[in-house]
Amino acid sequence: ESTRPGAQSVSISDEINRVIPVIEALHHSTNVIISIDTSKPEVMKLAVEAGASIVNDVCALSADSALETVARLNVDVCLMHMQGNPRTMQKDPTYNDVVDDIKDFFSQKIEACIEVGIAEDKIILDPGFGFGKTLDHNLEMLKRFNEFKSFGLPLLAGLSRKSMIGTLLDDRNVGGRVSGSVTAAIIAVQNGADIVRVHDVLETKDALTILGGVS
Structure with missing residues (x-):
């Protein structure tokens, strides 16, 4: 499912049909690390069974049962910050302080992960450049990117x-x-x-x- 600005969602079955055969083919033909970019718990489960070892979720496990699904799968997970959703995120995004607000978001998400049994050392953080941010927000994030190191977790840009x-x-x-x-x-x-x-x-x-x- 595309997450570009304005993108429309696709059904679970369509997403499964698009990604699972590709993951299976890659898993059987290479030894590369495979990440599944999805917010749907059903897709996460099938993708890991097919060979993915990282769940990358632009919604940071906000879907119903997503947290519990990743905990059961016991794989690494990348939590991304997005204000709104792909259809609305670029409509006047607003922050008090973009870096501090994202850090607050990460703190809440990390706590939620730990509560359901996701090990903290399996978490990767992505502040989400371009996802509900203006140009000035993005530049401020890039300039102050090292402030996200305070969590002691891997950072993705x-x-x-x-x-x-x-x-x-x-x-x-x-x-x-x-x-x-x-x-x-x-x-x-x-x-x-x-x-x-x-x-x-x-x-x-x-x-x-x-x-x-x-x-």
Whole structure:
């Protein structure tokens, strides 16, 4: 199910039919770590049975029984912050302080996870660049990204090809955002990101290899 701004939801059966065969094929042909991006507990269960080992939920396990499902599956989980939902999230997002508000959200979600039996060391945090944030919110998050390290948990940054990159580059189209995306990934890693979600894997890997060489 797409989570881009304005995206419509799809049925559980459609999502299962789209992702499970792909996960099974990858699991049987490679040894890569597979993450399932879903908010539906039914899909989480089938995806892990098919070979996924990480649940990535843009709704941070807010669906009914999602917390309990991940606890039973005993897999790593990435909790993302989003204000609203994909259909409404970019309609005038507002915060008192975007970083502090997201930290409060994470505190509540981590506590909820622990209460149902999800081990804290299985949690990954994603502040959700572009999910219910203005350009200024996104830039403030990137600048202060290291403040999320206070939880002592792995941090994920998903900046690749986001509209904030295009806006900063004079409304550059998606295909022209490679260098901007790589730059954003470097800044995120310098500011504490442990994982970056990217489209341009080789370009990002090369840049981070050079960064690692001089760090």
